[in-house]
Amino acid sequence: EAQVTQNPRYLITVTGKKLTVTCSQNMNHEYMSWYRQDPGLGLRQIYYSMNVEVTDKGDVPEGYKVSRKEKRNFPLILESPSPNQTSLYFCATLDRAGANVLTFGAGSRLTVL
Amino acid sequence: GEDVEQSLFLSVREGDSSVINCTYTDSSSTYLYWYKQEPGAGLQLLTYIFSNMDMKQDQRLTVLLNKKDKHLSLRIADTQTGDSAIYFCAEIFTGGGNKLTFGTGTQLKVEL
Numbered sequence: 001e002a003q004v005t006q007n008p009r010y011l012i013t014v015t016g017k018k019l020t021v022t023c024s025q026n027m028n029h030e031y032m033s034w035y036r037q038d039p040g041l042g043l044r045q046i047y048y049s050m051n052v053e054v055t056d057k058g059d060v061p062e063g064y065k066v067s068r069k070e071k072r073n074f075p076l077i078l079e080s081p082s083p084n085q086t087s088l089y090f091c092a093t094l095d096r097a098g099a100n101v102l103t104f105g106a107g108s109r110l111t112v113l
Numbered sequence: 114g115e116d117v118e119q120s121l122f123l124s125v126r127e128g129d130s131s132v133i134n135c136t137y138t139d140s141s142s143t144y145l146y147w148y149k150q151e152p153g154a155g156l157q158l159l160t161y162i163f164s165n166m167d168m169k170q171d172q173r174l175t176v177l178l179n180k181k182d183k184h185l186s187l188r189i190a191d192t193q194t195g196d197s198a199i200y201f202c203a204e205i206f207t208g209g210g211n212k213l214t215f216g217t218g219t220q221l222k223v224e225l
Contacts, residue, residue, distance in 0.1 A: 004155075035215075040121065042201060042217040043156075058212070090155055094213075099144050099163075100205050102213060104155035 002027050006091050006105035014113050021076045021108045023091030031094035032074040036087040081112040119216035126224050131189040133219045135202035142204040147187045150199040197223045
């Protein structure tokens with residue numbers, strides 16, 4: 001079954017404590033992306049990766065880092081989380097064959113106190 | 114830059130038709146999409162339309178595209194309580210990065 005798996009699904013942390021949200025896919029897609037979802041703002045892209053070792057900033061990259069050492073994994077790193085990073089985060093992969101359809105993970109709800 | 118706008122809420126009665134509207138700005142978009150997000154879940158592709166089409170129908174769903182006005186709509190016929198969700202329209206920005214730009218989402222509430 002085609003899947004995008006994110007962990008953790010829920011996390012409460014404190015300001016400044018580094019955390020990583022993992023994302024793994026089994027579809028061999030080259031393109032992966034992170035979004036955050038906030039009420040009234042829809043989904044905003046944080047970072048994306050066109051392929052292994054290729055990453056680029058999206059619309060709201062401040063306070064985040066990513067890495068793409070292998071095709072299947074695309075972790076999102078918050079080096080020093082702040083309360084304004086409290087949000088719902090989604091990882092997604094893009095199938096660039098055909099209609100460029102995104103497949104999303106189930107989401108990771110992060111609360112920074 | 115690219116921008117996609119939707120109204121935030123829509124309430125309909127079960128059995129009625131729902132129409133969710135969206136306006137977009139990138140006239141070079143090749144595809145436009147509707148994604149559905151059920152509570153506590155990620156987004157799932159509902160349907161999409163290629164930019165050279167005016168209409169696409171898929172069972173209870175009808176997508177209308179007006180390229181001149183940059184207006185996209187999703188009509189759900191015979192709306193059911195299971196259709197209650199947030200609906201996002203999205204366009205793909207062909208300027209680079211295969212980036213999909215999402216609207217703010219429309220929360221559809223279906224009442225009995």
